[in-house]
C-alpha cells in the first residue's frame with residue numbers, strides 16, 4: 001500500500017477493491033469524465049457476473065464523456081455491449097439518488113469524487129448542502145458491510161467548507177455502526193483528501 005506515490009483517486013480505487021464483490025450494485029455519485037465509473041464497472045462485472053453501476057452527474061456533458069470513455073476502454077464489441085448495459089447513466093443531482101436506484105437494490109458502495117469537472121466549467125461543482133443530502137441518501141440505501149467513499153478537493157473556493165461539512169457528517173455517525181477515517185497528506189496541505197465511511 002504505497003499511498004505516498006498514489007493519487008487520492010488511486011487510493012480510493014485500492015480501498016474499493018477490498019469491499020466490492022463481483023455481481024454487486026454500486027453508485028458513482030459524480031461520474032464526471034468516467035474514470036471512477038470504469039474502475040467500478042471492472043470491479044462489479046466480468047464474463048460471468050453482472051454487477052451494476054449507477055452513474056450520476058448534474059452535467060449532461062459528463063454523462064457523454066463517461067459513455068465515450070466506456071466505449072473506448074472496453075475492448076471487444078461483445079464486451080462493450082454487455083458492459084454498457086450494466087452502467088445506468090442519470091443526469092440528476094446525487095441528492096436524488098433514491099429516485100433512480102431500484103427500490104430493492106443492495107448497494108455495496110457509493111462513491112463521491114467532489115468538486116468540478118476537470119476540463120469543464122469550474123463554477124459547476126458540488127456544494128455542501130446537496131452533498132450532505134446525498135450522503136444522507138447514501139447512508140439510507142447502503143447495505144451492512146458497505147462503503148461510502150468520498151474524495152474531497154480543498155484547492156478551490158468552497159472546497160474547505162465542503163470538507164468541513166463532510167467531516168461533521170462523518171463525525172456524527174454512530175460508533176456502533178460505522179468506522180470513519182480520512183487520509184490526509186500532512187506535507188501537501190492542498191492535496192485531495194480521501195474519506196472512507198465503512199458501515200459495519
Ligand code: SAM
Nearest residue numbers: 030031032033034035036057058093094117126
Ligand atoms: N468521478 C469523476 C471521474 O472519474 O472523472 C470526476 C468527478 S468531478 C471531480 C466532479 C463531478 O461532480 C463533475 O462532473 C460535476 O458535474 C459533478 N457534480 C457537481 N454537483 C453535482 C451534484 N449535485 N450531483 C451530481 N453530480 C454533481
